[in-house]
Amino acid sequence: MRYVECFRALARHRTSEIVITSAGNSSQAWWAVTRDADASFYLDASMSLSTMFASGLALAQPELTFWAFMGDGAFAMNPGMLMVERQMDLPNLTHFLVSNRAYGATSNADLPNVGQTDYAAMARAIGLERVFRFSSLDSLEREFPALKTANAPGHTFVILDVEPFSDQEQKLEQPPFDGPELKYRFGRHIESLTGADIFGYRI
Amino acid sequence: MSDKSATTAARIADQLAACGVRLIASLPDNWVMDLIKTIDGDERFVHVPVNREESAIGLCSGAYMGAMGSAALMGASGFMTVIYALTKINYSYEIPLFLMATLRGQAGDHHKHHVSNGLYLLPVLNAISMPYQIIDRPDEIGLISRCYTHTRTYSRPMVILFTRDLLRGAH
Numbered sequence: 001m002r003y004v005e006c007f008r009a010l011a012r013h014r015t016s017e018i019v020i021t022s023a024g025n026s027s028q029a030w031w032a033v034t035r036d037a038d039a040s041f042y043l044d045a046s047m048s049l050s051t052m053f054a055s056g057l058a059l060a061q062p063e064l065t066f067w068a069f070m071g072d073g074a075f076a077m078n079p080g081m082l083m084v085e086r087q088m089d090l091p092n093l094t095h096f097l098v099s100n101r102a103y104g105a106t107s108n109a110d111l112p113n114v115g116q117t118d119y120a121a122m123a124r125a126i127g128l129e130r131v132f133r134f135s136s137l138d139s140l141e142r143e144f145p146a147l148k149t150a151n152a153p154g155h156t157f158v159i160l161d162v163e164p165f166s167d168q169e170q171k172l173e174q175p176p177f178d179g180p181e182l183k184y185r186f187g188r189h190i191e192s193l194t195g196a197d198i199f200g201y202r203i
Numbered sequence: 204m205s206d207k208s209a210t211t212a213a214r215i216a217d218q219l220a221a222c223g224v225r226l227i228a229s230l231p232d233n234w235v236m237d238l239i240k241t242i243d244g245d246e247r248f249v250h251v252p253v254n255r256e257e258s259a260i261g262l263c264s265g266a267y268m269g270a271m272g273s274a275a276l277m278g279a280s281g282f283m284t285v286i287y288a289l290t291k292i293n294y295s296y297e298i299p300l301f302l303m304a305t306l307r308g309q310a311g312d313h314h315k316h317h318v319s320n321g322l323y324l325l326p327v328l329n330a331i332s333m334p335y336q337i338i339d340r341p342d343e344i345g346l347i348s349r350c351y352t353h354t355r356t357y358s359r360p361m362v363i364l365f366t367r368d369l370l371r372g373a374h
Contacts, residue, residue, distance in 0.1 A: 020265075041268070045291055049261030052253075053292070056265025056273065059226060059249065080254030084262070088251060179296035180358075187268055196270035200355060 001137045003100060003162040004169060008033045009140050010067075010096075013148060017067045017094075018057070018190070022050040024105020025165050026069040026098055028172040038189040042175040042182060045105075048078035051095045055085060058093040061194055069096045072119070073103040073111055079122060085155050086127045094156040100164040108164045123157045130154055135161040204237045207372055211341060212241035215303075218347040220247045223272035224301070227251070228259035232278025234305045234370045239276065256281035260288040264298045274351075275300065279307035279320040282362065283327065290331060293360045300360035301351045306337060311367050328362070339366040 007029040019040040021027040027042040034040065043050045054068035075081075075097055085095060097119055102108040123131045132147055134140040140160075147156070165172075177185070187198045204212075215238055219227070227242050228251045229235075243250045253259045259275035266273040277285075282304040293300045307314070308321020328335050334357070336350050347363060354361045367373075 043292070044295075046261065047257075047287065047291070049257060049264075049288060049292065052258045052261030053265035053268075056226065056262040056267070056271070057269040058265075060266045060269025060271030078255065078257065081258055084251065084253050084258055183268070183296045183298060190269065194270070198268060198270045 001135065001140070001160075001162055003098070003104075003165055004029050004032060004172075005137055006098075006134075006140065006160055006162050009137055010144070013144055014067075017065045020050050020054040020057070020066065020068040022046060022068075022070045022074050022098075024071070025100070025169075026071060027175055028165075028169075030069065031175040032172050037175075037177070038185050041186045042177065044174070046074075048074040048081065050074065051081055051085060051093075054093055054095075055088055055090060057190075058090040059088065061190065061196070062090075062092055064092065064190075064193065066093045067096060068093065069098055071104055072097060072099045072101060072117075073105070075119070076112060076117075082123055082126045082128065082157070085157075089153075089155050091153050091155065094158055097157065097159045098162055099159055100162050102164045104165055107170070119159050120157075128155060128157050130156040131159075132156070133159040133161070204240065205372070208237040208370065209241070211344070211369060212238040214341065214344045215347065216241050216245050216247070218344055219274055219351075220245075222301075222348050222351040224274045224351070225249055225271050226263065226266045226273040227276055228253050228262045228273070229276040230256055230259065230278065230281050232281070232305045232307075234307075234365065234367055235276060235278065235303075238370070242276070256285045257288045260285050260292060260300065263300055264292050264296075267298055267300070272351075273301070275302045276304075277302070278305045279317065279324050279364075283320065283324065286327065286331060289333070289360055294331075297358040299354040299358055301354050302360060302362040304362055304364055305370070306364040306366050309366065311373065324364075333359075334361045335364055336361070337364045337366065339369055341369065343369075 263273040
């Protein structure tokens with residue numbers, strides 16, 4: 001399925017989820033379809049840490065629900081993250097592995113072992129039970145709502161098989177925020193939802 | 204665990220709890236094993252052993268954005284692997300992070316494989332303008348809360364470096 005159309009479908013099914021994106025393409029695609037400037041944290045160029053970042057958030061705010069996107073390029077850099085995610089087993093976090101079978105943020109450069117790696121098998125071998133895979137928009141539209149509202153215990157891992165960005169899509173706008181601006185926008189949003197005091201210190 | 208090591212670990216844990224630290228993400232180093240065991244058995248903390256040091260950076264940075272106090276605990280070698288994550292996440296977004304690491308490779312550390320840390324750990328910290336505080340004696344453990352608070356004021360990371368003399372005693 002087309003990357004941006006896949007994200008458009010997810011955005012349609014989103015209700016109150018807080019979103020963490022990863023480097024490059026997932027930030028571009030999510031920004032393109034949502035223009036969300038408060039309830040999404042664009043963790044650009046974190047090289048595999050988007051779901052760890054989201055795990056810290058999900059642990060800290062168990063009443064909120066989090067979606068974290070990660071490309072398979074980032075996943076290849078740190079697959080052991082799944083061990084930590086399984087260990088934490090946070091029911092309010094869904095890890096979306098956006099599999100475009102390329103280093104999408106760097107002009108679709110070759111990924112090691114491309115086409116051979118079975119991400120679902122890796123996740124199950126680590127002990128994850130809620131493992132899902134969507135390869136078409138039809139199946140995503142049909143099955144994702146039930147998955148999302150299942151209220152099942154445990155961490156959820158979703159593989160999205162998408163086409164790499166086209167040359168035209170590579171030109172999609174990056175989220176137009178400087179780091180500290182995004183930190184405060186997102187943090188103030190979390191504060192408004194929860195009453196938590198993130199920043200504390202005031203001049 | 205020796206009495207001295209247990210007392211040191213307990214005092215460090217008390218300091219962390221007093222700062223409001225709830226999450227501690229760790230990777231081992233022989234010098235901090237007693238501290239890790241102490242933290243793991245302390246109900247004031249959620250202890251998450253992680254797969255690599257960068258994961259601790261991501262986890263604790265996210266916890267901060269969720270208003271949960273946190274600390275990352277690791278050895279010097281592990282710290283040397285996280286420079287990109289620190290500069291990309293914590294410097295670019297100005298997200299506070301409190302780290303604790305071992306001051307390996309100094310006089311008294313007889314492990315030859317830590318010579319590189321002795322040579323380069325402090326120069327690397329200086330190169331990325333990252334503040335650090337060496338804690339060498341029990342009466343300096345109280346500096347932890349000052350340094351933790353500094354990360355929140357400074358909106359960037361800071362690392363505490365524990366010496367062998369503090370954690371294991373001189374030899």
